[in-house]
Amino acid sequence: MASHAELVKKLRELTGAGVMDCKAALEASAGNLEKSIEFLRKKGLADAAKKAHRTAREGLVGAYIHPGGKIGVLVEVNCETDFVARTEKFQQLVKDLAMQVAAASPAYVSREEVPGALVEKEREIYRQQMADAKRPPQVLDKIVEGKLEKFYAEQCLLDQPFIKDAAGKTKVKDLVGQVSAQVGEHVVVRRFSRFQVGEGG
Numbered sequence: 001m002a003s004h005a006e007l008v009k010k011l012r013e014l015t016g017a018g019v020m021d022c023k024a025a026l027e028a029s030a031g032n033l034e035k036s037i038e039f040l041r042k043k044g045l046a047d048a049a050k051k052a053h054r055t056a057r058e059g060l061v062g063a064y065i066h067p068g069g070k071i072g073v074l075v076e077v078n079c080e081t082d083f084v085a086r087t088e089k090f091q092q093l094v095k096d097l098a099m100q101v102a103a104a105s106p107a108y109v110s111r112e113e114v115p116g117a118l119v120e121k122e123r124e125i126y127r128q129q130m131a132d133a134k135r136p137p138q139v140l141d142k143i144v145e146g147k148l149e150k151f152y153a154e155q156c157l158l159d160q161p162f163i164k165d166a167a168g169k170t171k172v173k174d175l176v177g178q179v180s181a182q183v184g185e186h187v188v189v190r191r192f193s194r195f196q197v198g199e200g201g
Contacts, residue, residue: 007031013180014173015040037112056188058082060091064098073101075192080185093179093187096164097157100172101192106157109189110173114156122151157189 004026011022011033017040025043029035059078066072075098077090084090100106108114126144133140152159158173172189180187 004031007033007036010177011036011040013177013186034111056080056186058085059188059190060085060094062091062094062098064095064102066102070197071102072195073098073192075101076190078188078190079183084183084185087183089179089182090187093176096162096175097172097189097192100160100163101157101194103163104154104157104160105194106160106192107155108157109191110158111152111156114152119148122148157192 007026008019008022011017011026012019014033015022015037017025021040021043022036025036025039028039056078058081059076061074061076064073064075075094077094077097079085079090123144126147127140130140130143135143153161153171158171158176160172161168162170162172162175176187176189
């Protein structure tokens with residue numbers, strides 16, 4: 001279990017909000033990271049997103065072409081300085097992320113990008129699947145949320161298990177967080193495009 005200080009640090013990395021705001025958000029959400037982010041966003045403090053956008057203006061666009069030339073990926077990863085963008089650690093992260101997108105085919109960078117209507121539609125599908133289950137509503141809600149977590153782990157790049165971790169314990173967002181801590185700068189996965197021969201238009 002992560003310590004309170006670690007949670008505050010992680011929340012700051014994810015949102016760019018101040019220390020006191022992060023502490024208040026974690027207290028309000030009983031230490032739940034996802035709910036803390038939501039709390040900050042509702043309060044408008046996760047103009048973190050704006051702050052992060054302002055500070056992380058350097059970075060790289062990385063490309064990966066899968067052997068055989070049938071799949072190609074472009075990914076933009078930002079950091080705060082050109083110096084960090086030129087480091088081996090940062091460049092390796094960009095390469096790894098491009099390979100991750102090629103292999104795991106996510107639809108979104110983060111769960112925050114998933115349209116609310118789609119999330120509700122998924123919830124409805126899961127509820128329908130368990131319509132005959134004779135279980136209390138709160139148990140069904142937990143099952144639905146569990147299935148939703150699996151959906152995020154498949155569809156959102158940052159929630160996916162990192163392909164180079166055979167144990168499947170490292171999520172992509174953990175990898176980004178580690179590199180961010182190592183280089184001492186805010187690192188943001190901005191966007192990606194995945195091309196596959198025969199797909200689209």
